Amino acid sequence: MNSFQYSRASDVADAVRQMGADPTAKFIAGGTNLLDLMKEDVERPTLLIDITRLPLRSVEATPGGGVRIGALVPNSDLSYHPLIEQRYPVVSSAIRAGASQQLRNMATTGGNLLQRTRCAYFYDAVTPCNKRVPGSGCSAINGINRGHAILGMSDSCIATHPSDMCVALAALDATVHVAGPNGERAIDLADFHRLPGDTPERDTNLDRDEIITAIELPARGFAKNYTYLKIRDRLSYAFALVSVAVGLEMDGDTIRQARLALGGVAHKPWRDSEVEAALNGQVASPETFERAADLLLRPAKGFAHNTFKIDLARRAAVRALTQAANGTPQSQSSKKIV
Amino acid sequence: MSQKNKYAQAPNKLSVALIVNGTAQQLIVAPWTTLLDALRDHLGLTGTKKGCDHGQCGACTVLVDGRRVNSCLSLVVMRSGAEVTTIEGLATRDNLHPLQQAFIDHDAFQCGYCTPGQICSAAGLIAEGKAKSDDEIRELMSGNLCRCAAYPNIVAAIKQAMTVMAGKS
Numbered sequence A: 001m002n003s004f005q006y007s008r009a010s011d012v013a014d015a016v017r018q019m020g021a022d023p024t025a026k027f028i029a030g031g032t033n034l035l036d037l038m039k040e041d042v043e044r045p046t047l048l049i050d051i052t053r054l055p056l057r058s059v060e061a062t063p064g065g066g067v068r069i070g071a072l073v074p075n076s077d078l079s080y081h082p083l084i085e086q087r088y089p090v091v092s093s094a095i096r097a098g099a100s101q102q103l104r105n106m107a108t109t110g111g112n113l114l115q116r117t118r119c120a121y122f123y124d125a126v127t128p129c130n131k132r133v134p135g136s137g138c139s140a141i142n143g144i145n146r147g148h149a150i151l152g153m154s155d156s157c158i159a160t161h162p163s164d165m166c167v168a169l170a171a172l173d174a175t176v177h178v179a180g181p182n183g184e185r186a187i188d189l190a191d192f193h194r195l196p197g198d199t200p201e202r203d204t205n206l207d208r209d210e211i212i213t214a215i216e217l218p219a220r221g222f223a224k225n226y227t228y229l230k231i232r233d234r235l236s237y238a239f240a241l242v243s244v245a246v247g248l249e250m251d252g253d254t255i256r257q258a259r260l261a262l263g264g265v266a267h268k269p270w271r272d273s274e275v276e277a278a279l280n281g282q283v284a285s286p287e288t289f290e291r292a293a294d295l296l297l298r299p300a301k302g303f304a305h306n307t308f309k310i311d312l313a314r315r316a317a318v319r320a321l322t323q324a325a326n327g328t329p330q331s332q333s334s335k336k337i338v
Numbered sequence B: 001m002s003q004k005n006k007y008a009q010a011p012n013k014l015s016v017a018l019i020v021n022g023t024a025q026q027l028i029v030a031p032w033t034t035l036l037d038a039l040r041d042h043l044g045l046t047g048t049k050k051g052c053d054h055g056q057c058g059a060c061t062v063l064v065d066g067r068r069v070n071s072c073l074s075l076v077v078m079r080s081g082a083e084v085t086t087i088e089g090l091a092t093r094d095n096l097h098p099l100q101q102a103f104i105d106h107d108a109f110q111c112g113y114c115t116p117g118q119i120c121s122a123a124g125l126i127a128e129g130k131a132k133s134d135d136e137i138r139e140l141m142s143g144n145l146c147r148c149a150a151y152p153n154i155v156a157a158i159k160q161a162m163t164v165m166a167g168k169s
C-alpha cells in the first residue's frame, strides 16, 4: 500500500467538502474492495476519508410503499432485514449469494455498488489495462478471458461488474440517492453503472466528489414470484460466471409484468426492455421462456475462452424464469438447482 | 503541487484505543495498519493468521463488537472504540470455549492454520443464529477455506458446540 493520510467525515456535507478539497482522496466504507485494490497498488489514494460514522445506517419504509436503505447498511444486515426479506426477497437472496458472511458483515450498500468493474488483469499492475491506465490496451481481449463479458463490451474493455446485489436492484428499478457540492440528486440504477465504450476507466456516472447516501426501492417487490440464480465455478464464495435475477407478477398462468437482469455478463447489470416486453402478457411456458432467452442473448458475442457463457446464460435465464413462475426460488444454502 | 508535498510529508501516526479480549489497549499506528497486523505485530496476538491478506481465505477472521470480519481488510484506525475478540480471548482460565473443545473432539483440523479463523467465524455464526441445517452451516462457513479439507469434521464440531451452547443459555 502507498502511504496515505486518514480523516473522518463528521457529516455528509463535510464528507463532500473534504473530497472536493483533495483530488486524490477516496471515501472508505467497508474497505473490502478499496483496501484490496490498494494492497495491489491499483488504487493509490493519498487521503482516505472514513465515512463509516455517518448516520446512514437505517432501513425505512417510505410513504410511497417502498424502502429507503442507508448507504452504510452492511450487506449482511440488509439481507436479513425483515422489510427486505418479506417484500424484496430477491435482494436478500442475491446478497447471500455473494462473497462470504464475514465480508458481508463489512461490505456496505453504497460500497457494493461502487466496487470496481474489473478483471484479473486490472489487479495485475504490470500488464496493460485500459481501465487501470487509459490508453495502455486491454490484456484480456486477446488473453485469458474466460470470465469476461459477452454483452455490451467495447474494444477497450470486456470486464464484468461483479456485484450480485446490484443485479437484483437492477431488476427492481432501484434509485440511487447521492449528495454532492451542488446538492442532492437521484440516479436510476439502470443509469448508474456504465458500459465501457472508450472510457472504461469510468465505471459509473457518479461524480468523484459525490457520495451515495441511500438506495430506494419502489413498492413493487415481486415477493411471490422471484429467484436469484447464480452459476459459478464452485458452490459458494466465488464470483458469478452468469447470474439471473427474475421478478414476475403473475395472473394465473399469465405473466402480467416481467423483470429480468443478468449478472457476470457485462460491464453493468444487464437488462433488456425488449425481452421483458416480449414476456409481458404471455402464458408462462417453456416455449415462452426459450423465446425470451434467445432474444436476450441474440446480441451476445464470445471471445476465445468465454463463448460457453452465452449458452450458459441462455439456459440460466430459462431456468430462472421457470423457478420464478413456479414460486420455487433458488435456495442459497441447498445448492440444488430445481 | 500540494500533491507532491503530500507524498513527501511523513504520515501522521494515529492513536487508537480498542478493547482486545477484554483488555483496553492503546496503539500508535500508521494509517495503513490493518487490524490483522495490529493484532499480530503490535499486540503479539499471533493466534489470528494471515493467509491471503485479501479477504479470500478467512484465516484472519476475528470478532469485532461480536460480529465476524476479515481483519486483513480492516484498518485498525477505523475500529477505534471497538471490542475485538480473537482466538486467544475465547477460553476462560479453566475451560476451553465449547467450539475449541468440539474442534478437538471431532478432529476438525490437521495442520491447524485455518483453525483460529474457523473457530472465530463459527462463534460469529452461532451468535447470528441463522444456520440450522448442515447445508446452512456449510454455506455460512464458506468464507473459511481449509487447505487440509477438514470440512466434514468442522461442520460436526460446530453442531456439537451449538448444542452445548444452547444448553447453557
Ligand SMILES: Cc1cc2nc3c(=O)[nH]c(=O)nc-3n(C[C@H](O)[C@H](O)[C@H](O)COP(=O)(O)OP(=O)(O)OC[C@H]3O[C@@H](n4cnc5c(N)ncnc54)[C@H](O)[C@@H]3O)c2cc1C
Pocket: A026, A027, A028, A029, A030, A031, A032, A033, A034, A035, A036, A051, A071, A072, A097, A098, A099, A100, A103, A106, A107, A108, A109, A110, A111, A112, A113, A114, A115, A116, A162, A163, A164, A165, A210, A211, A212, A213, A237, A238, A239, A240, B054, B055, B056
Ligand atoms: C474475496 C472476495 C469475494 C467477493 N465475492 C463477491 C461476490 O461473490 N459477489 C459480490 O457481489 N461481491 C463480492 N465481493 C465484493 C464485495 O461485495 C465488495 O467488495 C463490497 O460490496 C464493497 O463494499 P465496501 O463497503 O467494502 O466498499 P469499499 O471497499 O469501502 O469501497 C468501494 C468503493 O466505493 C467507494 N464508496 C464506498 N461507499 C461510498 C459512498 N457511500 N459514497 C461514495 N463512494 C463510496 C469507495 O471510495 C471505493 O472506491 C467479494 C469481495 C472479496 C474481497
Ligand code: SF4
Pocket: A117, A118, A119, A120, A121, A122, A128, A129, A130, A131, A132, A137, A138, A139, A140, A141, A156, A157, A158, A159, A200
Ligand atoms: S477487460 Fe477491462 S479491466 Fe480487464 S484488462 Fe481489459 S481493460 Fe483492463
Ligand code: FES
Pocket: B049, B050, B051, B052, B053, B054, B055, B056, B057, B058, B059, B060, B061, B070, B071, B072, B073
Ligand atoms: S488473510 Fe484475511 S481473508 Fe485471508
Ligand code: FES
Pocket: B108, B109, B110, B111, B112, B113, B114, B115, B145, B146, B147, B148, B149, B150
Ligand atoms: S487444518 Fe490445515 S488448513 Fe485447515
